[in-house]
Amino acid sequence: MNATADPLTRSVEDYLKAIYRLSPEGRFASTRDIAHLLELSAPSVSGMVKRLSELGLLEHIPYKGVQLTEPGRLAALRMVRRHRLIEAYLVRFLGYGWDTVHPEAERLEHAVSDTLVERMAAALGHPVADPHGDPIPAADGSLPELACSPLADVPVGETVEIRRVDESEPERLRYLAALGLVPGVVVTLLDRHPFGGPVTVEAAGDRHIIGAELAQVVLVGERETQ
Amino acid sequence: MNATADPLTRSVEDYLKAIYRLSPEGRFASTRDIAHLLELSAPSVSGMVKRLSELGLLEHIPYKGVQLTEPGRLAALRMVRRHRLIEAYLVRFLGYGWDTVHPEAERLEHAVSDTLVERMAAALGHPVADPHGDPIPAADGSLPELACSPLADVPVGETVEIRRVDESEPERLRYLAALGLVPGVVVTLLDRHPFGGPVTVEAAGDRHIIGAELAQVVLVGERETQ
DNA sequence: CCATAGCATTAGGCCGGCCTAAATCAGAGA
DNA sequence: TCTCTGATTTAGGCCGGCCTAATGCTATGG
Numbered sequence: 001m002n003a004t005a006d007p008l009t010r011s012v013e014d015y016l017k018a019i020y021r022l023s024p025e026g027r028f029a030s031t032r033d034i035a036h037l038l039e040l041s042a043p044s045v046s047g048m049v050k051r052l053s054e055l056g057l058l059e060h061i062p063y064k065g066v067q068l069t070e071p072g073r074l075a076a077l078r079m080v081r082r083h084r085l086i087e088a089y090l091v092r093f094l095g096y097g098w099d100t101v102h103p104e105a106e107r108l109e110h111a112v113s114d115t116l117v118e119r120m121a122a123a124l125g126h127p128v129a130d131p132h133g134d135p136i137p138a139a140d141g142s143l144p145e146l147a148c149s150p151l152a153d154v155p156v157g158e159t160v161e162i163r164r165v166d167e168s169e170p171e172r173l174r175y176l177a178a179l180g181l182v183p184g185v186v187v188t189l190l191d192r193h194p195f196g197g198p199v200t201v202e203a204a205g206d207r208h209i210i211g212a213e214l215a216q217v218v219l220v221g222e223r224e225t226q
Numbered sequence: 227m228n229a230t231a232d233p234l235t236r237s238v239e240d241y242l243k244a245i246y247r248l249s250p251e252g253r254f255a256s257t258r259d260i261a262h263l264l265e266l267s268a269p270s271v272s273g274m275v276k277r278l279s280e281l282g283l284l285e286h287i288p289y290k291g292v293q294l295t296e297p298g299r300l301a302a303l304r305m306v307r308r309h310r311l312i313e314a315y316l317v318r319f320l321g322y323g324w325d326t327v328h329p330e331a332e333r334l335e336h337a338v339s340d341t342l343v344e345r346m347a348a349a350l351g352h353p354v355a356d357p358h359g360d361p362i363p364a365a366d367g368s369l370p371e372l373a374c375s376p377l378a379d380v381p382v383g384e385t386v387e388i389r390r391v392d393e394s395e396p397e398r399l400r401y402l403a404a405l406g407l408v409p410g411v412v413v414t415l416l417d418r419h420p421f422g423g424p425v426t427v428e429a430a431g432d433r434h435i436i437g438a439e440l441a442q443v444v445l446v447g448e449r450e451t452q
Numbered sequence: 453c454c455a456t457a458g459c460a461t462t463a464g465g466c467c468g469g470c471c472t473a474a475a476t477c478a479g480a481g482a
Numbered sequence: 483t484c485t486c487t488g489a490t491t492t493a494g495g496c497c498g499g500c501c502t503a504a505t506g507c508t509a510t511g512g
Contacts, residue, residue, distance in 0.1 A: 009469090011468080011469065011470095030489080030490090031489075031490060031491085032488095032489060032490080040469095040471095041470075041471060041472080042489075042490065042491085043470090043471075043472080043473095043490085043491070043492080043493095044469070044470055044471070045490095046490065046491055046492085047469080047470085047491095047492095048468095048469075048470095050491095051468090051469095062477090062490080062491080063476095063477060063478065063489080063490060063491085090342070093319070093349070094342065094345045094346070094349065095345055096345075103339075104338075104339055104341070104342055107337045107338075107339070108334070108337050108338065110337065111333045111334050111336065111337035112330075112333075112334065113329075113330055115330070116316070116320065116330055119320045119321055119322075120320070123319070123320065235498075235499090237498080237499065237500095256459080256460090257459075257460055257461085258458090258459060258460080266499095266500075266501095267500075267501060267502080268459075268460065268461085269460085269461070269462080269500090269501075269502080269503095270499070270500055270501070271460095272460065272462085273461095273462095273498095273499080273500085274498095274499075274500095277498090277499095288460075288461080288507090289459080289460060289461085289506095289507060289508070453512100454511100454512090455510100455511095455512085456509100456510090456511095456512105457508100457509095457510090458507100458509095458510105459506100459507085459508085459509105460505100460506080460507070460508100461505080461506070461507085462503105462504080462505070462506085463502105463503085463504075463505085464501100464502090464504100465502085465503105466499105466500085466501075467498105467499090467500085467501105468497105468499095468500105469496105469497090469498095470495105471494100471495080471496075471497105472494090473492105473493085473494090473495105474492080474494100475490100475492070475493085476489100476490075476491070476492085477488100477489085477490070477491085478488095478489085479486100479487095479488095479489105480485100480486090480487090480488105481485090481486090481487105482483100482484085482485080482486100
């Protein structure tokens with residue numbers, strides 16, 4: 001139970017980020033899932049969890065799981081902010097592609113100062129989303145919510161804007177980029193095949209057939225870019 | 227004696243950089259000086275030196291000192307390149323001052339990829355010196371030599387160009403910047419007081435009196451900017 | 453030529469962060 | 483209710499990287 005913060009280690013930062021991802025909205029993250037996400041053994045996670053709960057960064061209910069405390073959540077959001085701003089900066093100013101930027105940001109997020117992060121944010125014009133459309137938490141930890149739903153669920157005939165794309169598969173990102181299906185692009189849903197079949201969309205004059213799985217991870221929202 | 231390279235740790239990178247600084251031209255760096263520079267205890271250095279010599283990165287003559295091998299020297303120069311390019315980038319594109327940029331670069335140099343470093347270099351137009359005028363080693367480890375001598379030694383009446391300024395004292399950097407005495411600026415030596423006294427210079431129409439100590443760490447060269 | 457000062461090294465310990473092996477728990481199904 | 487399986491935790495160990503205390507070397511100057 002440590003009220004104030006000595007600087008967190010790289011490892012601790014990674015744990016917090018992982019737990020943040022794995023425990024949305026007051027749910028618990030399991031040791032196993034954390035271990036899997038960080039590619040560590042379960043006992044390593046058990047050990048670190050003990051230390052983090054002593055630091056007051058999370059709450060651990062043995063054999064049940066783990067949940068971030070408010071300080072832990074803020075620390076995690078701080079890392080998410082860094083990561084996404086760094087990604088946005090590298091793509092915009094240093095020629096990175098949205099499919100290759102992740103690992104670089106993963107290392108830099110532990111090394112940059114708050115000052116540098118904020119300068120990058122300023123250089124970018126304080127964006128609210130990274131190149132994949134993932135929302136960037138504000139410096140105070142508030143998270144811009146953007147309403148979106150899977151392309152797979154859009155009714156036939158409707159025109160929507162791509163908002164966000166799952167970033168976990170570089171290969172998939174390359175494919176989507178080749179099709180021009182990136183956040184900000186407006187698409188019209190022309191057709192849907194039954195029983196979880198593919199959808200046909202039109203974007204910038206081109207037609208594309210998108211498999212059901214892919215259409216699940218492309219998130220869209222009301223077209224409202226003015 | 228490890229022929230090829232697993233990635234070096236942050237600590238190892240810092241040791242190599244320190245030893246590089248402390249052992250110019252085939253001279254030996256002492257345990258004590260390394261410890262002092264890195265703010266570590268002497269036994270810690272002894273221990274690390276043993277490991278680094280087993281890795282083939284340096285040669286250790288007990289009770290005499292330490293010298294980088296060729297692989298060690300290249301690794302050190304790689305870090306120096308990174309550091310100076312990062313400094314140049316942060317000053318040019320992210321609003322850092324030459325007096326504040328050092329600590330940021332000190333952390334980033336361990337985190338950036340070769341790719342990112344080279345992209346920064348390209349964005350800068352492949353500079354040969356950092357904001358303090360320190361030469362940037364090429365990617366192959368070759369170091370651009372730039373001939374320069376202390377402002378203190380310039381004959382009265384001569385006009386020279388500022389090439390390089392010792393970067394170790396932020397306060398001094400701020401003072402020099404306030405006077406406009408930064409690399410690239412052309413100055414004329416108007417007067418020198420005897421017995422190691424101050425010199426008077428003119429730069430951009432202003433006259434400044436520069437103490438002897440300061441005039442030692444401001445390095446100048448032939449004016450040849452065309 | 454020897455004493456001593458000062459630097460260097462060895463000895464031994466601590467902490468963060470990881471591991472494997474062994475023990476323990478909880479929940480599902482018989 | 484009991485058993486078994488899979489997840490979790492505890493036990494114990496290793497390595498990198500640091501420390502202090504104790505020991506050892508070397509070179510200088512008396």
